[in-house]
Amino acid sequence: MINQKMPLVEFLALRQEVLNQWITGKEVNLEEAVAYQKTIKADKRFSAKLKQAALDKVTLVQPRAGVALPNDLKKLLKTLQDEGGADLLPTTIDSYTRHNRYIEAQTGIDESIRIGKSLLNGFPAVNHGVSVCRDVVEYLDVPVQVRHGTPDARLLAEITLAGGFTSFEGGGISYNIPYGKNNSLEKTITDWQYVDRLVGYYEERGITINREPFGPLTGTLVPPCISHSVAILESLLAAQQGCKCITVGYGQCGNQIQDIAAIKTLEKLSKMYLNRFGYKDVRITTVFHQWMGGFPQDEAKAYAVIAWGAATAVLSGATKVIVKSPHEAFGVPTAEANSNGLKATKQLTAMLKDQVAIESPMIVEEMNIIEAETNCIIEAVLKLGNNDFGLSALRGFEAGLIDVPFAPAQCNANKALPARDNNGAVRFLDFGNLPFDETLKAFHRQKLKERAETERRDVSFQMVIDDIYAVSKGQLVGRPR
Helix, strand or coil, rough: CCCCCCCCHHHHHHHHHHCCCHHHHHHHCCCHHHHHHHHCCCHHHHHHHHHHHHHHCCEEEECCCCCHHHHHHHHHHHHHHCCCCCCCEEEEHHHHCCCCCCHHHHHHHHHHHHHHCCCCCCCCCCHHHHHHHHHHHHHCCCCCCEECCCCHHHHHHHHHHCCCCEEEEEECCCCCCCCCCCCCHHHHHHHHHHHHHHHHHHHHHCCEEEECCCCCCCCCCCCHHHHHHHHHHHHHHHHHHCCCEEEEEEECCCCHHHHHHHHHHHHHHHHHHHHCCCCCCCCCEEEEEECCCCCCCCCCHHHHHHHHHHHHHHHHEEEEEECCCCCCCHHCCCCHHHHHHHHHHHHHHHHHHCCCCCCHHHHHHHHHHHHHHHHHHHHHHHHHHHCCCHHHHHHHCCCCCCCCCCCCCCCCCCECCCCCCCCCCCCEEEEECCCCCHHHHHHHHHHHHHEEEEEEHCCHHHHHHHHHHHHHHCCCCCCCC
């Protein structure tokens, strides 16, 4: 890992190795790609759309979507744009590409063509190459982002940015810890420094590519301070390599006061740490992810979950919201279901656009708690790594100073354990090695004690189990029946 902007000579030398990973890498001519990006108008650029939304104080809506074949993807995204009213569009990448298994991805493409139906759970952009990506992007009227889950996304970034995508999601921590068991954290951070250096290269030539660390992590009872800490570290790593437009994210936990406080503190703390290390010219925006946990199977009940997330996103002042579908409990949604989730969310964002949650005493108290927790983690981690962002992250996870609940990664301590308090806010049942002071620990213990007294049971792991399944069963807090 490096604690400086990657020298251009080193970056350009490494590119040859990256581009040789698959035959379509030969299609990438970086100077021609820069020239192509310059032809993309502002209304189709993520950075411009986010900047305007922040100025106008509106919340943009964006779905998730991706299929194997280009024409099918164009049709799907056009439906989400025209019928669903999406302000921003995704292209979700398939699982084979996420693991750099391009031979299997090609087999999936061939079989999808043969039977006329997508057999992949996303779009294999690397296999399709630059020209096909451009064809998809040019077909649409709004900006398009690459969404995936790739530990080593270097070739994917080269091809999709040359292909006209104007936003790239993920990071060396957030696309490692929640996604796989045996990925080296040192390697994923280093590989993502390359991605960020590529974005920095475009920036140096006047092309701003939006970067978005993946906020929800495991999407299961993740306390705000944990996702905030990862977002801040990934933002510092991205800014160090020259990224100027960063969208930090957070996954809805369900208690509206905590969720509003989380978005407000996420933006505030990200700016604070970037400014502290000299990255004052980085523009920070926020993304609120609608409920990432289990969904009700009943469609009407699923719409209630979507609407709750939509309302919270607007009231929190989030720049954009990632939308779920009413068929979330059944797997990949149809284009119609995906559009309906968008329309339900758009209705809420339109109705609430002139409203922002006043920082009531309860919201302020929650903001103070989140800030104190996050600062405890970040300061301890930076100290451990001597302010080397990558090394700090690596040592922080090794020491359990950052601990993502329910993550599969072996490099994650998995000692910290969350549970909801009596009002549904996510607290810590077990702190693991989190570097909280006794005042913070006492706060969490008291909150869980209040719930236990209400429910007439002991504070225990059973609360965690009950909370994980609660929303799919029609409640937020997993109360005993």
